[in-house]
């Protein structure tokens with residue numbers, strides 16, 4: 001399905017059914033407020049406002065359905081077409097979300113609810129790359145030296161010129177991703193991202209260079225980073241408005 005100038009549209013599965021244990025907030029971090037709005041509302045808003053996004057499949061904890069519905073209503077997120085129930089691991093949650101999609105094959109993005117700062121330009125580059133190459137993920141080059149450590153002893157320094165810190169969205173053709181997830185479930189293959197599931201079935205996955213602001217809100221320090229990113233983006237927005 002395309003819109004103006006032939007731009008391919010996409011569906012997005014947003015896993016938000018984790019526990020947020022590393023945040024140590026005593027609740028799912030999706031409900032932590034950033035600039036007076038819940039984290040998940042920031043992420044949903046990005047896709048709600050993207051004209052190329054056809055629909056959002058939100059994956060939630062069963063005991064948080066009402067809370068999530070309230071956020072969807074409060075922030076007028078009209079593109080949430082389905083709510084799926086998450087599983088014990090992220091991979092299972094994503095699979096449950098994918099199962100809600102049907103119809104002709106399409107491009108599907110999987111994007112962490114905990115990554116509120118993804119930029120629309122990167123999303124569009126992922127969609128275009130997937131249309132051409134089959135699968136695309138976003139990442140950034142490693143900034144630190146990386147070493148393999150065992151029993152607190154350095155075993156090896158890894159050449160970081162070939163290493164990337166991988167983020168989301170991760171973009172695929174839906175049928176290929178669903179098939180790979182089904183095989184992974186049948187053979188109990190577990191991975192921490194969807195690209196790994198596709199790599200496991202020997203699919204080619206292309207890396208798109210993103211930016212360092214697309215952080216995953218995971219530990220308390222990330223909230224400080226988030227406030228700084230929000231402040232910077234507000235300043236960018238204000239200066240753009242005054243310029244024209």
Ligand SMILES: Nc1ccn([C@@H]2O[C@H](COP(=O)(O)OP(=O)(O)OP(=O)(O)O)[C@@H](O)[C@H]2O)c(=O)n1
Pocket residue numbers: 014015016017018019020021022023029030059086087088089090091093094112113114115216217218
């Ligand atoms: N069983 C799970 C685990 C994670 N997620 C989602 O996957 C994204 C990335 O996971 P992570 O950052 O690890 O979130 P949590 O699992 O909540 O964090 P923690 O590991 O600290 O509990 C988050 O949006 C999270 O809500 C999910 O939908 N279902």
Ligand SMILES: C[C@](O)(CO)[C@H](O)COP(=O)(O)O
Pocket residue numbers: 090112166167168192193194216
């Ligand atoms: C998918 C992901 O965000 C890519 O970096 C990451 O693997 C999620 O890991 P988590 O432990 O589930 O947060």
